[in-house]
Amino acid sequence: MGSQTATQIPVIDLTGENSKPGSSYWVSAYKKIRQALEQHGFFVAEYDKLPLELHDNILSDVAELFELPYETKIQNTSDKPAHGYIGKIAAIPLHEGMGIDRATHLEECEKFTKLMWPSGNDRFCGNAHNYSKLMAELEQMVVRMVFESYGVSSYYNAHVETATYLLRFLSYQKPEIDEANLAFVTHTDKSFISILHQNHVLGLELRTADGNWVGFRPSPTSFVILAGDACMAWSNDRVKPCYHRVIMKGKEARYALGFFSFQRNKLIEPPKELVNEDHPLQYKPFDHMGLLQFYDSVDVRKRAEHTMTKAYCGVST
């Protein structure tokens, strides 16, 4: 713990008894989480509920998934932007991604597995589903802490009821030339919260409040928690969304899992408690999928910018 390359990476221990709501540690942890999200838009959670065996198995499942033929992988389609197969992008040729929408539902994991392995792959399906359930628990713990830190826990249950989760499998092939290769462009996520987890290969970089890029040092119990644009808008601009990117170097492939929360069938708006004279209302109520579609419609260079959320649903001044 505390083993991150730069001192600026906030690491928050959510292991063991620490994840018990109401404990004195819980209160100090949510204060630190709020501070980290307001300052940098991310923190690293130390979390011990993912068994080491599942960590190892799901990452080898991801490697196996990307070995499937291209024709099979492109079957992973979605009507939602950035939810299905992504690959062969000229600017980031090392990257491929695939996704299971509503991955906490077993039938969605089954549907995906059947598409990829028509003769079945129970191990993959079970691992994807179990991983998603554990990540949903972690996401909900973080959201609960954020809501408590702002004194708006009365909104928490309704928020969780309308949450939906996307699990993405991410692959970055080893670069042919051993120099810094941009493998995922600098961007903020459009999610509410994102959780990134990965194998031992370095590459993920996060931008801190002072504008420095810091490298994430992975471990089986480390999870990067990022605030997305939707969380920024919900918090009425208190939380900062985190800019991040992937740079590949070296001789090994990097496999990672992205777990993204969204709100569905309900408009997102800042709780009235977060709007006052010092913090005038910044966003109109907005539909989360509408935000994704808007991002998908704007110029590709603008797509990575969190300011597009203002363009979509900002209150004009």
Ligand SMILES: O=C(O)CCC(=O)C(=O)O
């Ligand atoms: O590979 C990673 O860790 C980052 C992926 C990412 O930023 C994303 O899918 O939004």
Ligand SMILES: [Fe+2]
């Ligand atoms: Fe991202």
